[in-house]
Amino acid sequence: MINASPTLSADAPDQTKVKIVEPTIFELSSPGRTGVTFPASDVPETALPPEELLRPDLPLPELAEVDVVRHYMHLSSFNYSVDTGFYPLGSCTMKYNPKINEDTCRLPGFLYTHPLQPIETVQGNLALMYQLQEWLKEISGFAGVTLQPAAGAHGEFTGVLIMRAYHKSRGDHKRVKMLIPDSAHGTNPASVGMMGMNVVQIPSDSRGNVDLKALEAACDDTVVGMMLTNPNTLGLFDENIEKVIELVHGCGGLMYGDGANLNALLGIVRPGDLGFDVMHFNLHKTFAVPHGGGGPGSGPVGVAAHLVDFLPEPIVGIIEEGEDDLPPLYGFVKPAKTIGRMKAFHGHFGGGLVRAFTYIAMHGAGGLKDIAQYAVLNANYLQARLRNTYHIPYDRTCMHEFVAEGRFAGSDVRALDISKRLMDYNFHPPTNYFPLIVHEALMIEPTETENKDTLDAFADALIKIAEEAKTQPELVKSAPHTTKFGRMDEVKAARELVLCCWLPEDFSDQ
């Protein structure tokens, strides 16, 4: 029998600070315990499904309500979140999620509606979706927006489907190649691979821009388009963006923008104006929808005028114009050459769309511009403070993030060790080992949320760790020391996959 109570770990280094190990909820289970009592049934009993569909041996945990509440409260106290501290996870835009968003998405009119309700009964919801589409169009410079995609990579897949449909509609069937820079997010080639297209990797030049010569050589009449993140994952705005787009358009390709880094551009540059044809937004990054364990995400896609007809159906439109004091009647419309539906219902409405709408409404046009400017200022401030301690391989004025090397001459301390040691200073580690074109990458994105005191404390910690790497490398290499658990065995976790909530019988004897 498995131990059913919290255990004290015997190897706790300091006996005054015993480490509490939280069992799984299955281990806390005891036969017969229950958290709810059902009232006597007042409806007729119906037969159970056929026997072969019943699984009487499922080890569902049996616990009292208080046990469940305590279990999850314990686990939540092990967690690190934007609400507990600085979270400079590059490329993820872990900004603070204002609490007013939580109020609005719980308004009964939003919370208690069903996606299958007649449109006459959900006009408020549709008006919000319509207005959000309009705002996203205005922010990005695109002509049409779908709110359907469930998250960023789903938005990419939607965007690439639209690109393919566009070429096909013109009878252009030769196009099978997607150009993707070596600094791209891994989801870009994955989305393209799912479509059965070929990925052609385009190198970066010494300043971190797309290598124009390599791009030019790859541009021919088999190119579907190019997927580009701008600013890219080095946090750098491509200095030749207009030339890049010209080359791709010149061979008949379309330009896809990965909107992961839109936070740097709000109110400053509109991707549609630059010549991008398609882009996905990450509402869970740029527009403060919770993510990273607090999801789900939301990945609307914007398109330029020549692609509007290919958007997924349905999108929210005006069915009858309003007049005088009467608002318009909102409903669902089907684009003429739609690629079809990408998701059941209408996107992540309450979790994503209402929160993003609130965030944009609360900031207004001027506020959105402030977001981009403070995000860029904060990243540049941190980069300047760390420049003399950490090598920055593509060192120029950055946008919302920058990438440093987590290694020092004559030391075997690595980016991973530095990241783990940061946890001892109560900071979430930056993204590490990405992008792949930087050795021992530490990708740091402070976001606009943080004040100078926090940025300074973080820079101080990183500078101190660089010193520790010289004077006490073992301290850094065995970190973290102050967290509930020490360093995880990532190799064992990846090689010996046990993904069940309970141990299958084959393992339980071992």
Place this chain on the structure above:
Amino acid sequence: MNVPSHLKYTKSDEWFDPATGKAGISDYAQGQLSDIVFVEILVEEGETIEAGKPIASVESVKASAQVYSPASGKVAAVNKALPDKPELINSDPYGEAWMIQLEGGTAGDVMDAAAYEKYCAERAH
């Protein structure tokens, strides 16, 4: 870093043995990837492949990577034991961790050991 002199190397860090027709990834590549936790061989015995075609995908705790064929030819054998022991790529990249063996393989765009060593040293900066 171990760079055996009898092998040929690609810019994408695969090795090719012209004598045996075997191919895999270099010691430099495994060092950069760190602990390899997954490998899948993407070609089958009997298949004829061109140099540059993806032959395997490997994943480490840090990253995942495609492995491209350093040579063209007919696949005479694939290392079926490797997917069960991906750690061999870390411990013996040129030996037990061979990935495919080509029959009548013709090397693609490859360099010799000295040139490859120099190429790796340049990338360390």
